[in-house]
Amino acid sequence: MSNRIILPRLMEVGAGASRKTPEILAALGCNNPLIISDPMMVKLGYVANLQTVLSEAGVDSDLFADTLPEPTEASILAGVAKVRDGNYDSIIALGGGSPIDSAKAISILGKFGGQMRDYKFPRDVSEPGLPVIAIPTTAGTGSEATRFTIITDADKDEKMLCVGLGFMPAAALIDYELTLSAPPRVTADTGIDALTHAIEAYVSAKANPYSDSQALAAMRLIGPNLRRTYHQPDDREAREAMMLGATLAGVAFSAASVALVHGMSRPIGAFFHVPHGLSNAMLLPTVTAFSLDSAPERYADCARAIGTALQSDDTATANAKLVAELRALNQELEVPSPAEYGIDEQRYFELRATMAEQALASGSPGNNPRVPSVDELIDLYAAVWHQQ
Numbered sequence: 219m220s221n222r223i224i225l226p227r228l229m230e231v232g233a234g235a236s237r238k239t240p241e242i243l244a245a246l247g248c249n250n251p252l253i254i255s256d257p258m259m260v261k262l263g264y265v266a267n268l269q270t271v272l273s274e275a276g277v278d279s280d281l282f283a284d285t286l287p288e289p290t291e292a293s294i295l296a297g298v299a300k301v302r303d304g305n306y307d308s309i310i311a312l313g314g315g316s317p318i319d320s321a322k323a324i325s326i327l328g329k330f331g332g333q334m335r336d337y338k339f340p341r342d343v344s345e346p347g348l349p350v351i352a353i354p355t356t357a358g359t360g361s362e363a364t365r366f367t368i369i370t371d372a373d374k375d376e377k378m379l380c381v382g383l384g385f386m387p388a389a390a391l392i393d394y395e396l397t398l399s400a401p402p403r404v405t406a407d408t409g410i411d412a413l414t415h416a417i418e419a420y421v422s423a424k425a426n427p428y429s430d431s432q433a434l435a436a437m438r439l440i441g442p443n444l445r446r447t448y449h450q451p452d453d454r455e456a457r458e459a460m461m462l463g464a465t466l467a468g469v470a471f472s473a474a475s476v477a478l479v480h481g482m483s484r485p486i487g488a489f490f491h492v493p494h495g496l497s498n499a500m501l502l503p504t505v506t507a508f509s510l511d512s513a514p515e516r517y518a519d520c521a522r523a524i525g526t527a528l529q530s531d532d533t534a535t536a537n538a539k540l541v542a543e544l545r546a547l548n549q550e551l552e553v554p555s556p557a558e559y560g561i562d563e564q565r566y567f568e569l570r571a572t573m574a575e576q577a578l579a580s581g582s583p584g585n586n587p588r589v590p591s592v593d594e595l596i597d598l599y600a601a602v603w604h605q606q
């Protein structure tokens with residue numbers, strides 16, 4: 219039995235890595251990039267900094283900075299048209315998960331045409347689009363090191379999972395200095411997303427020795443540092459650990475897939491426009507409690523790697539500590555309940571069956587240690603509402 223691992227061809231990791239963009243472009247044989255980003259990155263000056271670094275190296279770049287959070291197909295069409303009409307040899311994706319996911323989709327649609335739903339799971343998209351150089355500014359979705367992108371089908375309010383070698387960036391520049399300005403809410407939501415990636419990769423039915431090693435390393439980095447970055451945004455040591463942890467968590471779940479939290483999270487995000495990391499955070503304690511008994515040793519390993527359980531704790535103790543820690547983390551990081559976030563209770567309960575169907579169809583719940591039935595999923599959505 220063997221496992222296929224897909225990684226970026228190049229990773230530049232550490233302080234100032236993003237300033238190496240011209241060298242990375244040259245190494246890939248590219249010199250005519252399109253930068254894909256969002257209005258916030260323009261406002262913060264990150265796009266201008268990147269363009270300066272490129273122009274100083276004699277590289278002209280063009281810009282599409284209109285990507286949206288939780289991207290829809292409509293939101294990327296102007297970017298796709300730019301790629302079709304332009305003569306770009308590469309895409310530089312600068313921002314959080316949404317610009318990077320948008321860039322991956324634009325890379326494929328711009329080169330091969332069609333609609334995003336043509337490329338959704340279970341299709342395996344192995345076509346090479348324009349090479350993407352991903353520069354994440356959050357720690358994070360791990361999108362810089364995954365073979366996935368998520369684009370929302372706005373007609374159906376469905377987050378489409380798209381999978382394949384074609385969505386793996388050619389290069390990833392992992393520069394924690396870009397996360398120093400992330401506000402606490404973004405730090406918390408993206409950090410819990412990264413933690414969820416590591417836990418879900420480790421308990422996934424598709425876990426393997428390679429993904430395990432990356433997931434455990436990610437948990438050891440994220441566990442002691444998530445609170446630090448939330449309370450002390452300028453804690454460089456904690457930011458560096460979180461950034462590397464988020465990328466390793468991305469590598470882990472790209473090789474092992476995510477599971478029930480992500481499966482249930484996407485419909486909440488699509489119907490109620492909850493940021494991805496936040497809907498994961500709302501789900502993580504309840505879904506972990508539901509799943510524990512089907513993989514107690516694995517969850518105990520997670521508790522020890524995160525640092526909430528002692529190496530000497532037995533499995534049951536470590537499991538109890540894990541659920542308690544996930545609840546405490548949500549409290550300390552001020553994660554709202556679905557009601558506190560402003561989700562309409564009646565609509566949420568009306569949509570439970572639809573959300574359960576969409577969750578199952580995504581394939582992710584099938585990787586969970588305990589695979590829920592439709593009825594159990596509907597009950598779980600209720601339990602999440604009541605934060606049980």
Ligand SMILES: [Fe+2]
Binds near residue numbers: 359
């Ligand atoms: Fe995620």
